[in-house]
Amino acid sequence: MKRCAFDLHSHSCLSPCAENSSTPDVMAGLFALSGFDIAALTDHNSCRNCEAFLKACEHYGILGIPGMELNTAEEVHVICLFEELSSAMAFSEYVYKRLPDIRNRPRIFGEQLYAAWDGSITGEEEKLLISASGIGVYEAADLAAKFGGTAYPAHIDREANSLLNNLGFWDGGMGFGMAELSMACPADFPSRREDLAGVRFLRGSDAHRVEQIPERPSQFMELDKLDRASVIAWLRRRNTL
Numbered sequence: 001m002k003r004c005a006f007d008l009h010s011h012s013c014l015s016p017c018a019e020n021s022s023t024p025d026v027m028a029g030l031f032a033l034s035g036f037d038i039a040a041l042t043d044h045n046s047c048r049n050c051e052a053f054l055k056a057c058e059h060y061g062i063l064g065i066p067g068m069e070l071n072t073a074e075e076v077h078v079i080c081l082f083e084e085l086s087s088a089m090a091f092s093e094y095v096y097k098r099l100p101d102i103r104n105r106p107r108i109f110g111e112q113l114y115a116a117w118d119g120s121i122t123g124e125e126e127k128l129l130i131s132a133s134g135i136g137v138y139e140a141a142d143l144a145a146k147f148g149g150t151a152y153p154a155h156i157d158r159e160a161n162s163l164l165n166n167l168g169f170w171d172g173g174m175g176f177g178m179a180e181l182s183m184a185c186p187a188d189f190p191s192r193r194e195d196l197a198g199v200r201f202l203r204g205s206d207a208h209r210v211e212q213i214p215e216r217p218s219q220f221m222e223l224d225k226l227d228r229a230s231v232i233a234w235l236r237r238r239n240t241l
């Protein structure tokens with residue numbers, strides 16, 4: 001058994017709200033430097049910088065997980081993580097088609113940059129990636145599973161883009177077995193809500209720039225093997241932590 005430090009919520013320069021200097025390789029390098037064994041890249045509604053992130057993670061000797069922070073039709077943020085890069089890319093293409101055809105306005109929202117694993121900028125996405133997709137929150141868990149991944153709602157304790165704030169309740173029928181809390185969430189938050197009984201929790205840094213990557217890890221998963229299949233299996237477990 002290995003005790004593996006993880007953070008599964010971060011953004012790169014493809015997210016308009018992230019810094020342009022947060023290229024996938026810079027984020028991967030900082031996660032490694034801070035002592036993480038596992039890190040996921042979860043840009044808004046896109047996995048297209050994940051290949052670069054995974055390569056950079058490999059270079060720095062940590063395990064990269066391809067992911068996305070899906071924005072549902074209800075403006076609820078949902079973290080979707082995948083075992084295979086190819087499945088993440090197929091999911092990304094599917095979500096892209098279900099995004100409204102609204103162009104990004106870089107001066108208002110920020111640039112959406114594609115980067116290679118060496119940090120060079122390879123292009124810019126013109127469609128606005130932070131729009132609400134046409135995918136409903138009741139659809140998200142099944143959809144991610146269909147693409148070989150797993151999904152859970154992000155930062156449920158926050159006011160903006162959170163399941164509890166936007167919908168007002170947790171419903172087991174949505175198919176999520178776990179939920180993410182923000183780093184600032186008080187420890188007793190879950191116990192204050194009856195509808196969260198039996199839900200597993202983890203925390204995500206939601207780092208949009210390097211200084212938001214925690215200086216040292218505070219969460220660990222026990223794995224037999226440090227690989228993506230084991231991480232996804234650990235996330236899918238139904239029993240509480």
Ligand SMILES: [Zn+2]
Binds near residue numbers: 069077154155161
């Ligand atoms: Zn979010």
Ligand SMILES: [Zn+2]
Binds near residue numbers: 009010011069206
């Ligand atoms: Zn985020």
